[in-house]
Amino acid sequence: xxxxxxxxxxxxxxxxxxxxxxxxxxxxxxxxxxxxxxxxxxxxxxxxxxxxxxxxxxxxxxxxxxxxxxxxxxxxxxxxxxxxxxxxxxxxxxxxxxxxxxxxxxxxxxxxxxxxxxxxxxxxxxxxxxxxxxxxxxxxxxxxxxxxxxxxxxxxxxxxxxxxxxxxxxxxxxxxxxxxxxxxxxxxxxxxxxxxxxxxxxxxxxxxxxxxxxxxxxxxxxxxxxxxxxxxxxxxxxxxxxxxxxxxxxxxxxxxxxxxxxxxxxxxxxxxxxxxxxxxxxxxxxxxxxxxxxxxxxxxxxxxxxxxxxxxxxxxxxxxxxxxxxxxxxxxxxxxxxxxxxxxxxxxxxxxxxxxxxxxxxxxxxxxxxxxxxxxxxxxxxxxxxxxxxxxxxxxxxxxxxxxxxxxxxxxxxxxxxxxxxxxxxxxxxxxxxxxxxxxxxxxxxxxxxxxxxxxxxxxxxxxxxxxxxxxxxxxxxxxxxxxxxxxxx
Numbered sequence: 096x097x098x099x100x101x102x103x104x105x106x107x108x109x110x111x112x113x114x115x116x117x118x119x120x121x122x123x124x125x126x127x128x129x130x131x132x133x134x135x136x137x138x139x140x141x142x143x144x145x146x147x148x149x150x151x152x153x154x155x156x157x158x159x160x161x162x163x164x165x166x167x168x169x170x171x172x173x174x175x176x177x178x179x180x181x182x183x184x185x186x187x188x189x190x191x192x193x194x195x196x197x198x199x200x201x202x203x204x205x206x207x208x209x210x211x212x213x214x215x216x217x218x219x220x221x222x223x224x225x226x227x228x229x230x231x232x233x234x235x236x237x238x239x240x241x242x243x244x245x246x247x248x249x250x251x252x253x254x255x256x257x258x259x260x261x262x263x264x265x266x267x268x269x270x271x272x273x274x275x276x277x278x279x280x281x282x283x284x285x286x287x288x289x290x291x292x293x294x295x296x297x298x299x300x301x302x303x304x305x306x307x308x309x310x311x312x313x314x315x316x317x318x319x320x321x322x323x324x325x326x327x328x329x330x331x332x333x334x335x336x337x338x339x340x341x342x343x344x345x346x347x348x349x350x351x352x353x354x355x356x357x358x359x360x361x362x363x364x365x366x367x368x369x370x371x372x373x374x375x376x377x378x379x380x381x382x383x384x385x386x387x388x389x390x391x392x393x394x395x396x397x398x399x400x401x402x403x404x405x406x407x408x409x410x411x412x413x414x415x416x417x418x419x420x421x422x423x424x425x426x427x428x429x430x431x432x433x434x435x436x437x438x439x440x441x442x443x444x445x446x447x448x449x450x451x452x453x454x455x456x457x458x459x460x461x462x463x464x465x466x467x468x469x470x471x472x473x474x475x476x477x478x479x480x481x482x483x484x485x486x487x488x489x490x491x492x493x494x495x496x497x498x499x500x501x502x503x504x505x506x507x508x509x510x511x512x513x514x515x516x517x518x519x520x521x522x523x524x525x526x527x528x529x530x531x532x533x534x535x536x537x538x539x540x541x542x543x544x545x546x547x548x549x550x551x552x553x554x555x556x557x558x559x560x561x562x563x564x565x566x567x568x569x570x571x572x573x574x575x576x577x578x579x580x581x582x583x584x585x
Contacts, residue, residue: 098160100127100326103425104442105435111161113221116214116327117231119320124303125439126426127326133157135377140351142341147184148175150341151213151334157376158330159217166220174213174331178202180554185209185335187342187511190482193492194348195514196339196357199485203273204517204554205415206366207244210323210331215248215255217327218319222254229317232584233257234301236294236322238362239266239415240516242284243273245321250279257321258283258580260294263570266414268538269520269557276563283583284567285576290408292420293573295363299324299422301577316584323365324422332369337378339511349509354381356510358462358495360487361385361393362416364423366513367459371427374458381508386494387463388413393421397461400454402445412466412524413486415516420445431455462494469493473528483549486521488514489528519545519557 099109104125110118115127137153145153151171152164159167175184181200188195201208222231233255235245242259249257261274263286274284287294301307302318311318323329336357343349357380359367367383374380387394389409396402404419411417429438432455444451464472472489476482484492491512499506518525522541526533529548536544539561546553571579 098133098158099130101130101435102126103128103429103435104439112159112326113161113224116217116221116325117225117227117317117319119318119325120299120302122303122305124299125435125442126324126422128426128429129158132372132375132430133160139377139379142337143345143351145341147334147338148172150338151175151331154334154337154376155330158333158372159327161224162217162220166224170213170216170220173216178212179208185338187339187346188482189346190476191480194343194509194511195482195488196335196511197514198335199514199517201244202247202556203240203243204520204556205240205244206513206515207240208247209335210328211241211244211248211321213331214245214321214325214327215252219252219254221327227317229312229315231255231319232311232316232580233321234298234318234580235259235320236291236298237261237274238291238418239270240520241322243270243277246274246277246279246282246284249321250277250282252281256281256283256583258285258583260285260287260298260576262287262290262294265290265410265417267521267524269522269542269560270414272560272563273557275565275567276560277566282567285569285571285579287571287573287576289573291418292408294576295322295420295422297573297576301580307577311584314584322422323363329365329369329372329423332366333373333376336370336373336380340378343509343511352379354379354508356380356382356384356506356508357513358384358386358491358498358510359513360413360416360491360494360515361387362418362421364393364421364427366515368423368426371430371458380458382460382506383458384460384462384494384498386491387461388416388469388490389463389465390417390419391463392419393424394461394463396424397459401450401452403450404445405449412469412521413490415487416490427457428453431457460498462497464490464493470528472496473525477529477549481549483518483525483545483551484514485516485518486524487516488512517554518549519554
């Protein structure tokens with residue numbers, strides 16, 4: 096029986112996986128969730144024998160079950176190819192006594208490549224399956240990494256346009272350069288005067304503006320999303336949790352069937368939610384440690400049960416996590432409460448009051464790291480074994496150490512740190528952490544210096560990035576996003 100997807104907020108129109116991908120977000124503003132999270136239909140022991148592509152098929156066929164075998168395999172084969180710099184796609188690296196799942200070996204050297212390499216293929220196939228004849232317009236707000244990965248994935252894809260909004264002063268210099276130098280006739284990028292939450296809220300509002308959508312549909316356009324609000328972004332991320340587990344078994348770090356913890360640097364809550372889905376599909380995950388930076392709204396939520404965005408927004412050295420409104424938390428609320436009415440009530444409270452209260456038992460543990468702790472973590476790990484972490488992975492590393500100190504002997508599970516970006520995306524900050532003599536280094540000169548200091552090669556995607564032509568120069572107010580979109584599509 097085919098899995099149907101429903102809105103977290105109660106819209107009664109159930110849709111197929113492919114239609115959920117095309118829509119991006121439900122008509123009532125909710126996020127699509129599977130009516131039931133499917134269980135794996137293969138023996139867990141088999142995962143150690145699968146390549147990443149083979150495992151992707153075995154997992155995705157369960158949740159994207161209205162795609163045919165040929166359609167799904169074609170999407171997977173088109174995504175996970177030579178654009179990654181390792182055949183493993185998501186290698187597990189042991190550094191000292193710690194295990195890092197490296198998700199930054201794709202074209203934009205961040206974990207978003209794991210899903211955004213396949214989303215354009217899923218979306219194009221889904222549109223064809225559902226006889227969507229309009230041109231698809233991808234609207235995306237980014238805190239730094241999603242934007243470039245989405246641009247890279249959708250650039251010059253037929254019958255699509257992609258429009259990306261990012262906080263002008265809220266991303267690293269390398270992240271910004273990656274986006275504003277993006278080529279492609281169908282790509283549009285604008286900096287927003289404000290933070291990521293401003294951009295994300297404005298984009299989500301446009302998705303629920305029916306009059307605007309109807310007007311554009313008359314012109315032959317429909318909206319979809321490349322953010323993790325789109326189930327087609329979230330589902331592929333489930334795969335690497337299974338793959339990490341398989342690698343831990345193959346390395347004899349754990350035995351098949353042992354529980355494994357994952358620590359995930361978290362902003363919008365999509366990456367770690369994929370781990371929750373993997374656990375519910377049958378992967379032996381113990382705890383999911385949600386690591387936040389100084390914008391510790393999720394840390395506070397998991398400690399107290401109160402989600403409160405009425406606080407100062409802090410610009411940190413881990414900008415992709417500088418988020419107060421974690422969109423995918425809405426999906427978790429639905430799964431824990433099993434009630435779209437309750438979820439809708441909480442989302443209305445968040446909109447009206449900026450906070451809500453919700454307590455439920457779950458596998459999530461909250462931790463956080465300050466900027467100083469993040470820098471200290473980078474420095475100590477580098478001095479220990481020469482391994483270089485980016486500023487987001489360092490938050491997770493620090494969060495894990497805090498969790499282990501608190502848990503003591505109560506949690507004997509092995510742990511994997513989910514490494515979400517190459518240190519070269521944040522080379523200036525990484526060098527500052529390693530040695531204060533680099534405090535004033537130019538962010539692009541830092542790429543060469545980091546290469547020398549760490550004895551690693553600069554990844555091709557950012558080599559000489561400061562010498563590339565700046566193509567996208569728009570900087571707009573948050574309130575002008577709708578007009579900006581209209582001008583592009585007029």
